[in-house]
Amino acid sequence: MSPPASSSRRPGGPTGARVLPRTFFARDADRVARDLLGCVLAHTTHEGTAAVRLVETEAYFGPPGAHPRHPAGDPASHSHRGPTERNRAMWGRAGHAYVYLIYGAHECMNVVTGREGDPQAVLLRAGEPVTGLDLMRARRLAVRRDDDLARGPGNLARALGVTRAHYGADLTRGPLRIRVGRAPARIEVTPRINVAGGEDALLRFLDADSRSVSGPGSTRRRAAGRDGP
DNA sequence: CCGCGGATCTTCT
C-alpha cells in the first residue's frame, strides 16, 4: 500500500520522513556530528517504534596518518591503535552502526563516518524523546523525567533498545534509521566528555537549548517555564 | 542541585 518512492525528490515536499543517505555519513566525523543534531534516530521492534531527536554528539578520528586534519591521530578513539575484533566496524562503510559495551554495563552507539578504510565514528550521546515514550519508559524504569530517558550514551542506547546485536547494522535500511529533523537554533561546541589528557579538541556538539544534554553546556535553568537571557 | 565513588565484565596488553 505504500506508494513507490517517487522519482522526483523535492525538499520541503509533503513527505517529512527523509532518511539520511549514505553520502551524509561519508564525510568527516566532526561535520557529521554537527549535522546530526536535530535529526531523529528511530528503532522499530516487535514492541513498536521508539525515536529520539539527537541533541548531543561526539566525533572520533583514527590513528596517526589516517586523516590530514589530524596528523597525530586521535588518542581517545577506539581505532587509534589499529583494528581489533571490537572496533573493526570503524574501518567499514559509512552509515553503519558501531556498538560497544562500556564498564561491563552500558552499550554505546556510534555511527561510522568518512571514507571506507579511514576509521572515524560519531558517538551518539543524548536525544530528546519523540515517539514511543511508553516503550522508552518501560526500558528505563528508574527514570523520573522524560528529558532523562535518553540523556547520556548508555541511556540513549538503552531507551531505544540498541545493543551489540545491532553491531554493523546499516542505518540507511532496516529497523534502525536516522531521518532529517529540526536543526537546533543554537549549537555549542566543547571538548569531549571523559577523554583523558586534559586538553581535548572541540569535538563535542550539542543543542544549547535542549534539556536532554548530558554534561557541561546543558541549558537546564529555565526549568520552570520562564526563560531569560 | 551538586559532587563523589562503586559497580561490573569485556577487551586488549
Place this chain on the structure above:
DNA sequence: GAAGATCCGCGGA
C-alpha cells in the same frame, strides 16, 4: 591483570 567514549545512588548544601 588493568582500564574503560558510564550510570546511579548517596550524602550534603
